[in-house]
Amino acid sequence: MIDAIELTRELIRRPSVTPADAGAMDIVEQTLRGLGFTCRRMLFGEIENLYARYGTESPNLCFAGHTDVVPVGDVTAWSQGAFDAQVVDGVMIGRGAVDMKSAIAAFAAAAAKAIDAGQVAGSLSFLITGDEEGVATHGTKMVVEALDIEDEVIDHCVVGEPTSSEVFGDMIKVGRRGSINAEITVEGVQGHVAYPHRAANPVPVLLRLLLRLQERQLDNGYPEFQPSNLEITQIDVPNTATNVIPGIARARVNIRFNPRHTGADLARWIENEAAAEAQGFAGTVVVVPQISGEAFLTEPGPFTDVVAGAVYDAAGRAPELSTTGGTSDARFIRALCPVVELGLVGRTMHQVDERAPVAEILQLQAVYERLIERYFQTFSAEQTTGS
Incomplete structure (x- = not known):
């Protein structure tokens, strides 16, 4: 025993x-x-x-x-x-x-x-x-x-x-519930705050994208499951100067989702929203998703x-x-x-x-x-x- x-x-x-x-x-x-x-x-x-x-x-x-x-x-x-x-x-x-x-x-x-x-x-x-x-x-x-x-x-x-x-x-x-993390990197053009036409500030692009993601109601729940939710877990702008437009901004989000979704579908949604926000921006928006489980x-x-x-x-x-x-x-x-x-x-x-x-x-x-x-x-x- x-x-x-x-x-x-x-x-x-x-x-x-x-x-x-x-x-x-x-x-x-x-x-x-x-x-x-x-x-x-x-x-x-x-x-x-x-x-x-x-x-x-x-x-x-x-x-x-x-x-x-x-x-x-x-x-x-x-x-x-x-x-x-x-x-x-x-x-x-x-x-x-x-x-x-x-x-x-x-x-x-x-x-x-x-x-x-x-x-x-x-x-x-x-x-x-x-x-x-x-x-x-x-x-x-x-x-x-x-x-x-x-x-x-x-x-x-x-x-x-x-x-x-x-x-x-x-x-x-x-x-x-399933879980997906997404790392979002917006890369613009660094410059002097007094000459914004010579720069491309990534911060407003990132903030607008996060707002687009946050505002969507993913669902109202699923039998035996609570509603899916997206949470912003990190925002980082590596800039210590007050007179510099930063060249890069990053964020991370996590979604806990019920069986109404798959990780792949949610990854595509985030990528599509990022592509929409990148239109007309003189820089890049890159999404790296990682599906932890369905x-x-x-x-x-x-x-x-x-x-x-x-x-x-x-x-x-x-x-x-x-x-x-x-x-x-x-x-x-x-x-x-x-x-x-x-x-x-x-x-x-x-x-x-x-x-x-x-x-x-x-x-x-x-x-x-x-x-x-x-x-x-x-x-x-x-x-x-x-x-």
Whole structure:
């Protein structure tokens, strides 16, 4: 058996700030090998990834998560060492306590119990990355692509992100909005402010373009999703002189969008608006879009029923099925199979003194135990009936 609390502490004590691993993946691999999992380390660039599987038959229920964490910020502001994993008054304090080393430990402990009880009528797998908090180019995205090429079948996936909103078990995520960033560069002609006819000021062009983008109402929402929104995240004019018309101005925008849009469509829209604003301007307007992920939804059905039922059985609460919040690695995994996210209360993630009550970590383990049990009861029975 695995002690989820001690395993959480072991993981927190590895300062795995992206892209560093600091031995965190070794701990996960050793733990799973001890349970009989076949483990594959998948190194892409400098990022450590792990795919581990117990069993060879279908259905294959996968748990996905990440060992990397965000920087601690001001170390002097922490009441305890950020990587000391101290338990104070029943609360685990440390970077990764919520997001999301505790979830990895809880699912490993739940898997150990399920294996010991002979409940795995198929396969259990783990997809763990060290690149979720970073640019996410060499982590789950590349593991999913590799598994897809190899025809590795994952039937359903649970991501251990901290999805609970106010109290444990009040929310699971069944979808996410997509995300696109666009960097806009307007290059004009630098000159003296007293002779504007000899210059081409890029600032008014950039401001008009940003206003055009901001004024459009993208949509009124989509079933299960909130409206899409565009936010201006940066404006930069590298000019320190008061008597110089700058030669360049830059901005960045981000759009969080629902399934009414695709990233490619939004990129074309921004580019078209930029081209329209550039007409008659003695300079250039360049847009560089980067699509972080498309919007997706795991439709309500047997799988979401299994997950929600496990929460109700172990926590006594019927969770809301939500699509709110930011992006996660679920956006990559959805290419392989239906995916939901289920974890602790996320209120302190990325904060100083990130913390999780020990009782809630154990409660999450209990939910995962019931989820595994319900999953194989449901989907192994389906396969038997279908055959």
